[in-house]
């Protein structure tokens with residue numbers, strides 16, 4: 046293949062410019078992290094080489110001792126981080142270092158406020174990576190050669206971090222990547238052996254690769270000999286009682302490329318028929334692309350300390366895609382391929398065991414550290430709600446972890462568990478009542494809640510997008526069935542007194558004629574008209590069939606271009622309401638029809654549905670208002 050030798054100047058993608066600016070300004074107080082990020086990248090590059098070399102050992106080029114070196118030059122004011130990992134070719138450098146390929150990036154940047162403290166948090170969600178070099182450097186030179194290519198295929202990338210970079214083909218005999226940081230004025234503290242070792246030991250002690258620095262002679266001058274400065278043993282392989290909290294946290298920051306502490310973790314060694322170790326972390330902040338379906342999973346697979354692959358989807362179900370960490374098997378073959386992973390009993394067992402551990406960890410948090418659980422739920426609750434639909438076997442355990450807003454505490458915060466709900470159920474109450482709506486306020490103000498408020502029966506208020514899906518997979522919890530208060534026939538007779546029931550029957554009897562008139566006025570726009578036992582303050586509401594999708598969801602799907610089968614609603618009316626009484630007295634057939642339709646239309650609107658002919662609705666409403674004011 047011909048080698049292009051020209052040097053060219055390329056512009057960073059706009060987002061990269063923004064990222065750089067933000068990073069330099071908001072992460073300055075955390076500036077040590079640049080070294081951890083560059084070492085993590087170097088370590089990932091070695092892992093990738095080790096994996097590719099399983100099928101092509103020639104990639105090692107007779108140098109299979111993977112390592113990372115950190116060096117500095119006081120006179121030149123540079124720090125150099127070198128690895129003999131996979132390296133990159135020209136296209137890969139452009140792809141990986143000049144662009145951010147993650148979807149949702151643009152949207153992410155639009156959320157930034159310009160306020161440094163807030164944005165520093167957001168940048169953490171994004172992951173800082175290679176660009177963190179520019180926190181301390183005003184020029185960065187990266188020289189790299191991909192494993193398996195010849196020396197003349199070296200690539201040199203250089204930038205001052207302001208908007209453009211140069212790219213040049215160079216001779217580079219050494220395989221892997223070398224990153225040289227030309228330090229900014231005032232950053233000389235890093236031109237110090239002790240300081241660099243301290244940062245490495247704080248952040249990178251337990252990555253399973255040796256990190257080397259030059260040995261120093263008696264005059265404290267660098268020699269040509271190198272020594273390992275980290276423990277270089279896999280943290281997860283050590284016994285739990287020998288690992289400190291800080292070591293666990295530092296390791297998390299390395300595997301997760303996060304700069305905040307994790308919320309919790311679980312570390313287990315499984316022995317017996319099958320042997321593996323898992324070290325799994327719950328982050329304290331959700332990444333910005335948590336809802337991107339293509340977002341890579343965060344658990345790395347190792348076989349006997351050798352990295353096999355990143356984000357192995359088979360190791361965690363989708364609803365636990367935010368979990369970060371490592372699973373290290375003693376039984377899988379080293380040359381395990383993605384295909385083998387797809388259907389492998391050992392993998393299935395490790396996954397089932399690890400899911401149990403994570404659910405157990407979350408249960409422990411919920412019980413013993415409610416504040417932390419609250420943080421967890423705020424960040425990841427919506428993803429956990431995908432659980433019951435996805436993981437049938439564990440659905441009771443997942444259901445226990447769910448938290449909801451409810452009429453009990455009148456707050457949008459999701460804090461009520463199903464166990465709390467069951468403990469507060471009224472005598473005679475057999476069902477767990479809930480409502481789904483487009484927003485918390487729509488749920489809270491729904492006319493369907495009127496009778497429940499009157500009787501003091503708690504209703505769970507569900508307004509996350511995933512809730513309708515969740516409730517189509519949750520049928521019961523601890524033997525109590527779930528019941529939407531907006532769907533199907535409502536029977537609260539067992540909770541009330543026998544007199545109430547008799548009273549209801551009487552009202553129904555008396556309103557029979559009215560119900561008939563409304564039914565014939567609306568014709569086939571409704572499946573049925575009946576007297577409502579849910580309403581106390583509103584004149585009417587719409588009730589859907591048990592199996593129907595809520596109106597606001599139907600609306601959303603329609604907007605997204607889906608065909609939604611529509612079934613006709615049931616209209617319930619409240620004969621005690623003054624408007625309905627007024628309607629009953631109306632003799633003019635046309636007006637009776639118009640007003641009946643208004644009852645139907647306001648029911649649809651209250652459900653978050655959309656009217657076929659909104660202008661006609663407004664005209665009818667105005668007529669009614671005029672008539673009533675006369």
Ligand SMILES: Nc1ncnc2c1ncn2[C@@H]1O[C@H](COP(=O)(O)OP(=O)(O)OP(=O)(O)O)[C@@H](O)[C@H]1O
Nearest residue numbers: 086087090132133141142172173174175176222302
């Ligand atoms: N030392 C290296 N050797 C080989 N490839 C590298 C090296 N450093 C970076 N890269 C490539 O550049 C990409 C971008 O690196 P960067 O650190 O910005 O992000 P990341 O590591 O993918 O994720 P994060 O933002 O979470 O740190 C990496 O995914 C990798 O493909």
